[in-house]
Structures are given as C-alpha cells and as structure tokens.
Amino acid sequence: MSSKxxxxxxxxxxxxxxxxxxxxxxxxxxYFTFYGIPLAIxxxxxxxxxxxxxxxxxxxVNFGAIFTALLLSVLVLVYDQGEKLRxxxxxxxxxxxxxxxxxxxxxxxxxCYAIVASVALVFFCLIYTFLPGDALKISIRxxxxxxxxxxxxxxxxxxxxxxxxxxxxxxxxxxxxxxxTIKI
Numbered sequence: 001m002s003s004k005x006x007x008x009x010x011x012x013x014x015x016x017x018x019x020x021x022x023x024x025x026x027x028x029x030x031y032f033t034f035y036g037i038p039l040a041i042x043x044x045x046x047x048x049x050x051x052x053x054x055x056x057x058x059x060x061v062n063f064g065a066i067f068t069a070l071l072l073s074v075l076v077l078v079y080d081q082g083e084k085l086r087x088x089x090x091x092x093x094x095x096x097x098x099x100x101x102x103x104x105x106x107x108x109x110x111x112c113y114a115i116v117a118s119v120a121l122v123f124f125c126l127i128y129t130f131l132p133g134d135a136l137k138i139s140i141r142x143x144x145x146x147x148x149x150x151x152x153x154x155x156x157x158x159x160x161x162x163x164x165x166x167x168x169x170x171x172x173x174x175x176x177x178x179x180x181t182i183k184i
Contacts, residue, residue, distance in 0.1 A: 007116050014113035014168075017106040038163035042156035051148075051155035057125050060162060064121035067169070071115045074172065078107050081179065096182050103182075107175050110168060117165040124161060128154045 018030040045051075052060070082104050085097060131150050 010109060010112045010116055013109035017109055034164055034167050038160045038167070041163060042160040045159055046152055046156045049151065051151045052125075052128060052158055054129075057128055057158075060158065061122050061125045063162075064118040064125070064165075067165070068115055068118040068122075071111050071118065071169075071172075074176070075108070075111050075115070077176075078104055078111060082108075100179060100182055103175060103179050107172065107179065110172050110175065114165060114168045114172060117161055117168065121158065121161045121165060124154060124158050128158060 018027055018034060019025060020027045020030075081100070085100055085104065128150060131154065133150070134146075134148070
C-alpha cells in the first residue's frame with residue numbers, strides 16, 4: 001500500500017490512547033466500550049433481522065460527510081493549541097503544560113481516527129447502496145446457498161462503525177473540554 005494512504009499509524013495511535021491515564025496500562029474497559037459493545041450490538045441487530053434501511057443509509061452518508069468536515073475543523077483547533085504550547089518557555093516546569101501536550105497528542109490521534117471512521121462509514125454505505133436487495137445466491141454442486149450480505153455483513157459493519165464513531169466523538173468532546181479548561 002502506498003505510504004500516502006496508509007492509515008495504520010492513525011489506527012494504532014488511536015488504539016494506544018485507550019490506556020488507563022494513571023498507570024499507562026491497557027484499559028480492558030475502554031477496549032470493551034469502544035469495540036466490544038458496538039460489535040455485540042451490531043451482531044444482535046443482525047440476529048434480530050434488523051438491517052439498515054435506504055433512508056437510514058442516506059442519513060448515515062450525510063452524517064459521515066458532515067462529521068468529516070467538522071472534525072477537520074477541530075483538528076485545526078488542536079494544531080493551533082499545540083502551537084500555543086510551543087510558545088510557552090521550554091524551561092517552564094508547570095505540570096499542566098506537559099499534561100496539555102499529552103492530551104493534544106491523544107486528541108490528534110482520536111480526531112484523525114474519527115475522520116477515517118467517517119470516511120469508512122460513507123464508503124460502506126455507498127457499497128451498501130449498490131448491493132442487491134435480496135440474498136446473493138451461490139451454487140455449489142447443486143446446493144444453492146443464499147447469503148444476505150446487507151443483513152449479515154454490511155448492516156452490522158455499518159452499525160459497528162457508527163457506534164464506534166459516536167463513542168470516539170464523545171471522547172474527543174470530553175478531551176477538548178478538558179484541554180480547554182486546564183489552566184497553564
């Protein structure tokens with residue numbers, strides 16, 4: 001994959017922010033909150049036969065596109081805050097400066113991850129639009145298997161991305177609030 005579109009460092013950077021702030025160790029609760037719960041809910045909805053409707057799909061494309069633009073604006077704010085911290089003298093021994101720098105770095109990864117998730121959401125919704133409405137039939141040696149890709153693959157995938165994106169946006173809002181209320 002071209003290094004210009006390789007997003008792996010963004011994804012791993014975001015995942016590394018899901019650690020306990022006090023100890024720096026992996027937070028199982030955070031991983032479960034951001035990945036386990038969305039995955040479980042997505043599979044539950046699929047098991048119940050609930051799939052994304054055409055109207056919901058259209059709404060999710062708009063949601064993803066709008067949030068991509070908004071998150072890019074927030075990324076500019078984070079960059080601006082980082083530049084302001086660089087202006088603080090290097091020999092300043094204020095604890096809050098280091099805390100803000102760490103928080104800004106984590107915010108950077110979280111916002112970039114949310115942008116990637118928003119773009120992925122739009123992409124998955126576009127693929128969903130072009131899939132056939134009924135089950136895809138595959139014939140293997142006189143055995144016909146019907147697989148509803150919308151119900152069993154793309155709807156759960158879309159729902160998981162939506163829930164993960166919403167949780168990540170909540171985390172970004174919380175961290176932005178913390179960042180902007182800490183006094184240097």
